[in-house]
Amino acid sequence: MPGGRGKIARDLSRLSGKPLAETLERSTLDIQPNAEEWVTSADLVERNLTFIPSVIYDLNVFLLKNPNLKSSNLFRGDILLDSSGILKTPELEDRDYDGCGSNDEVCSVSEDVRPMSASSVPGFRLTRTVVRRFIPRNPKLDRPLEQTCHFYEADDDSALRTAGEQANGDSKDLASTKRMLLIMTPHVSSKEDIPFYHPILRRLALQYDFKYDAEKSETGEGTMSIHFLPYPNEPISTRLERTLSGLINTQIRLARNTGSDRRPDGTSHNPIKDNVIPQHRVQNTYSLLKSKYAADLCQRWVEDTEPSKHVFEDLAITSFFVELWRSMYGVAPKFEKEQKKEQREHDSRFPGFVDVACGNGVLVYVLLMEGYQGWGFDARRRKSWSIFPESVQEKLKEAxxxxxxxxxxxxxSGSEKDILDIGVETLTGMFAEDTFIISNHADELTVWTPLMAALSNPNSPHPFLSIPCCSHSLSGAKYRFPPPDEVKTSRRGNKNRQKLNDSKINEPDQNPQSQSGDLKALRAEKQEALTDIGMYSSTYGSLTAKTMMIAAEAGYDVERTLIRIPSTRNMGIIGGRKATAQKWARRFYHPGNGDVACQGVHTSASRDAIIEQINEIVSRECSREGGVEAAAKAWIERAKGLNKGQGRGNEPRH
Structure with missing residues (x-):
């Protein structure tokens, strides 16, 4: 797997400058069998490293699930077996997430992949065995590949001695040296079975020796080296040379960006990434949807904007909805029903969706084609709507x-004529019961989304997902919301401030899961709070915080999650997920359990209280613009401009 992503971290002055093939020598490791065929090179060694062994160990555990940091051809690594029981398989990760319906089906999947036999390495003992599966980004080009990873540690005096110490019989610093070894073996019978993203090698090993300083037990000097078992008569290509050197470079670069306090499960500590839906489920669905729709949509694209960015982004968002709705309603997309030869086209368990400010309509199109009933509207009809089937165009409304x-x-105020003068159908957001509201980069509608969802049915407010983009006030005017009070307090240096998660923004309990990316991870609570505060200091962060606060005020259990889309505007705000999942579980999966009211289903008294609360929110938020009536008139004037002008058709987000 190509490993040269990112900046150069190696000391290039110590390299020979010769081709790798000219510098190969027999490995000093006695890895059985085939010990005499293992090779290494002085150019595959990096000395004078300061990382203590636990940093390198934890980093390599992290990379087991995140090989995408070493190869852009990969999505992730799925764990199939861990002898320590710490790393989770996709099936175990599924069980950690709330949901109903199809989760039992997902968890019943079994893997019959056995680890490759462990090598005997004199002086080392086997401590851990992990089997992983590489998941490629493009399954049409590359196939998945299983790989066994064996972890070893030195177990006796002979392994701890350097060559010089053994020769001289000097054991003065014997106990101050620690050695670790990782041997990786692909599950292939021949080199022709190896996919492009994996180096053409029978086996690969990473060794790290660390000699502690005599005076300080937590400092010392480390040496990292790469050893490998090539195929007979296989030439050492330039690509293989770059890959092996890049592996060391990646190890050093990532080790410099992480602390020594790492999670034992190999995950990066970002509590809002993959906290709602497991990474593997979203990425698997994305791969299937991309292969089914991307090429056709890009080829027939009629907007002036770049097709690939918008198509791939909308397909990624669609993938998130497919898996979100699976967990909430227990429904599956059409492509899965086709695989199982199911006849029903629509699932009565799904209540329907509405995509507000639906833009190019791709999201609505793919969801409809996959059997999810719903519709979308936007202030102006888009050219891209014309490329969809008539049945889809009927579900896209100019309103x-x-x-x-x-x-x-x-x-x-007696000014109803102003609304009629808009010249296009108007909606007040009264949607069918239980409709799921999608607000994807809806700009003027972003802060309105939770209010819209609650007002549509105060007795049982609609669930929603909002992905903020540009910041607007309730009147529709561009506006930068001030950061939350916690951020302001932190700027004044109040050490006793509350974290943002403890504020009115009702942050649920999170279940941090694996993610690809941030290795500046695993920080202490104080550093996490500072990171959160830093995020909410931006315009986008303040908009996100405002939307969450208003949703919480409207009675929602609010969650936020980073959605895996190729956009910096990727924060998802979810309202009502848990309440809806509980409601659906009682309705379809556990009927007869009584009429215990679930969160989000309200009495008439609470209905009136919600309406009153929303009116207070609207009055408060519109006060800066002269009150509700003035804000309403400003909204209508902008609405006229959206429909008569060019609108947002050429903005990158659509």
């Missing part, structure tokens, strides 16, 4: 949302 509080204010 403008007029918030009910604004509609009521205009009616009370």
């Amino acid at each position: 403008i949302y007029i918030p009910k509080p604004f509609s009521d204010a205009i009616a009370a």
Whole structure:
């Protein structure tokens, strides 16, 4: 797997400058069998490293699940077996997530992949065995590959001695040296079975020796080296040379960006990534949807914008919805039903969706084609709508949302004619019961989304997912919300401040899962808080915080999650997921358990309280712009411009 991503971390002055083939020598490791065929090179050694052994060990555990940091051709590594029982298989990860319906089916999948036999390495003992599966980004080009990874540690005096110490009989610093070894073996019968992203080698080993300073037990000097078992008569290619050197470079570069306090399960500590849906489920679905729709959509694209970015981004978001709805409603997409030869096209368990400010319509198109009933609307019809089937075009409406509080204010002032003058159908957000509301980069509708969802049915507010983009106030005017109070307090240096997660933004308990990316991880609580505060100091972060706060005020259990899309605007705000999943579990999977009210289903008294609360929110937020009536009139004037002008058709987000 190519390993040269990122900056150069090696000391190039110590390299010979010769081709690797000219510097190969027999490995000093006695790895049985075939010990005499193992080779290494002085150019595959890096000395004077300061990383203590636990940093290198934890880093390599992390990389087991995140090989994408070493190869852009890979999505991730799925764990199939861990002898320590710490790393989780995809099936075990599924069980850690809330959901209903299909989760039992997902967890029943079994893997019959056995580890390759461990080598005997004199002076070392086997401590851990892990089997992983490489998951490629493009399954049409590359196939998945299983690999066994054996971890070893030196277990006796002879392994701890350097060559010089053994020759001289000097054991003065014997106990101050630690050695570790990782041997990786692909599950292939011949080199022709090895996919492009993996080096053409029978086996690969990483060794790390660390000699502690005599005076300080936590400092010392480390040496990292690569050893490998080539195929007979296989030439040492330039690509293999780059890959092996790049592996050392990646190890050093990533080790410099992490602390020594690492998680035993090999995950990076980002509590809002993969905290709602497991990474493997979203990525697997994305691969299938991309192979099914991407080429056709890109080929028939008629907008002036770059097709690939928007198509891939919308397919990634669609993948998240497919898996989110699977966990909430127990429904599966059409491509899975086709594989199982199921006849039903629509699942009655799914209540429907509406995509507000649906833009190019790709999200609506793919969801409809995959059997999810719903529709979308936008202030202006897009050229891309014309490339969809007639049945899909019927579900894309040119309409403008007029918030009910604004509609009521205009009616009370006797200015209803202003709404009629917009010249296009208007909606007040009264959707069918239980409709899931999608608000993807909806700009003016972002902060309105939780209010819209609650007002549509105060007795049982609609679940929603909002992905913020540009910041607008309730009147539709561009506006930068001030950061939350916790951020302001932190800037004044108040050491007793509350973390943002303890504020009115009702952050649920999180279940941190593996992710690809941030290795500046595993920080202490204080550093996490500072990171959170830093995020909310930005315009985008303040918009996210505002939307979450308003959703919480409207009675929602609010969650936030980073969605795996190729965009910096990738924060998802989810409202009502848990309540809806509980409601659906009682309705379809556990009927007859009584009529215990679940969170999110309200009495008439609470209904009135929600409406009153929302009116107070709207009044408060509109006060800076002259009150609700003034904000309503400003909204309508902007609505006229959206429909008559070019709108947002050429903006990158659509």
